[in-house]
Amino acid sequence: MEIFDKNFEEMLSSQTVSIIGGLAAGTILAVYTDKILLIPGMLILLPGFLEMRGNISGSFASRLSSGLFLGVIKPNADVDTKIIKGNLIASFFLAILLSFSLGLIAFLFNFFVLRTLTFSIILIPVIAGVLANVIEIPLTLFVTFYLFRKGHDPNNIMGPFVTSTGDLTSVISLLLVMVII
Amino acid sequence: MKTVRKHLEKLRTIKKKEYHPLIHKIHKKHKISRKTLFYVKEYGPHTNVPRTIIKESAKLLVFASIISSFGGLALENIKIIFVSIMPLIILLPILNDMIGDFGTIVSSKFSTMLYENKVNKKWWINRELRKLFLQVIIMSFIMTLISFAMAFSVSIFSGYALNTKIILKIFLVEIIDVFLLVNILFLIAILAGIYFYKKKEDPNNFLIPITTSVADFGNMIILSALVILFF
Numbered sequence: 001m002e003i004f005d006k007n008f009e010e011m012l013s014s015q016t017v018s019i020i021g022g023l024a025a026g027t028i029l030a031v032y033t034d035k036i037l038l039i040p041g042m043l044i045l046l047p048g049f050l051e052m053r054g055n056i057s058g059s060f061a062s063r064l065s066s067g068l069f070l071g072v073i074k075p076n077a078d079v080d081t082k083i084i085k086g087n088l089i090a091s092f093f094l095a096i097l098l099s100f101s102l103g104l105i106a107f108l109f110n111f112f113v114l115r116t117l118t119f120s121i122i123l124i125p126v127i128a129g130v131l132a133n134v135i136e137i138p139l140t141l142f143v144t145f146y147l148f149r150k151g152h153d154p155n156n157i158m159g160p161f162v163t164s165t166g167d168l169t170s171v172i173s174l175l176l177v178m179v180i181i
Numbered sequence: 182m183k184t185v186r187k188h189l190e191k192l193r194t195i196k197k198k199e200y201h202p203l204i205h206k207i208h209k210k211h212k213i214s215r216k217t218l219f220y221v222k223e224y225g226p227h228t229n230v231p232r233t234i235i236k237e238s239a240k241l242l243v244f245a246s247i248i249s250s251f252g253g254l255a256l257e258n259i260k261i262i263f264v265s266i267m268p269l270i271i272l273l274p275i276l277n278d279m280i281g282d283f284g285t286i287v288s289s290k291f292s293t294m295l296y297e298n299k300v301n302k303k304w305w306i307n308r309e310l311r312k313l314f315l316q317v318i319i320m321s322f323i324m325t326l327i328s329f330a331m332a333f334s335v336s337i338f339s340g341y342a343l344n345t346k347i348i349l350k351i352f353l354v355e356i357i358d359v360f361l362l363v364n365i366l367f368l369i370a371i372l373a374g375i376y377f378y379k380k381k382e383d384p385n386n387f388l389i390p391i392t393t394s395v396a397d398f399g400n401m402i403i404l405s406a407l408v409i410l411f412f
Contacts, residue, residue, distance in 0.1 A: 001311070001312050001315075002312075003312065003315050003316055003319060007316065008316050008319075008320070011286060011316070011320055012320060012323070014282070015279065015282060015320065015324050016324075016327070018278045018279060018282055019275055019278070019279065019327060019328050019331065021278065022274040022276075022278040022279070022328075023271065023275055023328070023331050023332070023335070026270060026271035026272060026273060026274045026332065026335075027271055027335050029270050029271070029273070029274065030267050030270040030271050030335075030336075030339070031339070033264050033270060037264060041257065043253050043256045043257040043260055043263075044250050044253035044254055044256075044257050045250065045253060046253060047249045047250075047252050047253045047256070047273075047397055047401055048245075048246040048249030048250050048253065048397075050274055050277060051245065051246075051249050051277065051281070051393070051397050052246065054278075054281065054393075055242055055245060055393070056242070063234075082230060083230055085230075086230020086231045086233075086234065087230065087231075087234065089230075089231040090230065090231040090234035090235050090238075091234075093231065093235055094234075094235060094238060094242060097239060097243070098242055098243065098246050101243050101246050101247070102246050102249075102250060105246070105247065105250040106250070106253075109250075109254065159282065159285060160282065163278045163281070163282065164278070167274045167278065171274075
């Protein structure tokens with residue numbers, strides 16, 4: 001039984017990329033911990049908010065890759081096609097829906113458990129979610145097309161890429177919105 | 182060619198409720214891959230693409246968010262201790278990504294094994310499955326060491342005071358968390374994978390959201406419990 005085969009090497013490289021993105025996000029979080037703690041309930045929405053980017057953009061990249069391999073989507077990054085437009089609309093809608101859900105859960109926790117009314121806990125993830133996705137979704141689209149055009153299988157690369165960049169854009173946008181609000 | 186087109190057109194009109202036998206028929210008769218047929222059925226010219234995607238993903242994604250929020254609740258309860266240990270804050274997104282990725286790897290590889298008929302009733306003696314388990318365990322150990330070293334380097338560089346006792350405790354928290362979750366994810370992926378495959382559903386569509394949610398939720402819960410235990 002050969003453990004250290006090609007599969008192991010591929011997993012190792014993708015995990016390393018993933019760790020680097022997580023490290024950057026974790027470092028930013030650690031530096032601005034005091035700001036995050038200013039609003040009660042932020043730790044409730046944080047894990048879901050970080051996960052959301054991977055769930056939405058990861059599935060988006062996966063659908064694009066399937067379409068590209070099947071020849072249904074042309075790899076010229078022309079967004080004016082039914083499938084791509086549909087995917088973009090759906091991804092943005094899901095991002096807003098999930099950000100709102102996360103904010104609402106944190107708000108309800110604050111209201112029922114901590115007895116505080118913090119409407120900003122709903123507003124922050126929604127604005128930050130939109131901001132992060134304005135960067136993340138087009139980035140996912142163009143990188144998937146680029147990789148496909150260069151002869152790579154986007155399925156092998158987009159997973160760790162999306163989780164790494166997603167963590168970074170999420171944390172930065174969350175902090176940015178918190179500072180603004 | 183005409184019959185293929187006729188069949189494909191028929192496929193496009195079928196509503197997605199469950200795996201339709203027509204897919205199997207066209208796949209066998211015209212040698213068109215299942216993936217192509219599935220894509221035709223899901224995103225054909227008469228379908229509303231955003232509606233299809235939202236309808237199929239929204240419930241599961243909202244459910245995953247709720248699960249993650251419950252994990253976040255556990256963290257919120259130990260907020261004071263948690264935020265006072267800088268390496269743990271740095272490790273939080275790393276662990277979430279890493280364990281979630283292991284869930285995805287195990288799910289997709291096990292789904293492929295099921296499709297290739299490589300898994301029988303006695304799955305625990307399956308050679309390929311054992312190999313995958315060993316690979317993931319070794320990988321998780323290597324990644325734990327790397328992430329631990331990275332988090333500590335950043336903490337020390339930022340001026341965070343550390344002693345041998347804290348270093349050992351954080352290492353134990355991380356290694357126990359990762360090891361427990363990898364085992365749980367493996368078991369869930371196998372049991373749920375066999376269950377969905379027997380129900381003639383594509384395990385890929387269920388295993389990845391299930392394992393990533395369990396990974397996130399489990400990570401928060403186990404991490405919180407270990408922090409309470411050790412600190």
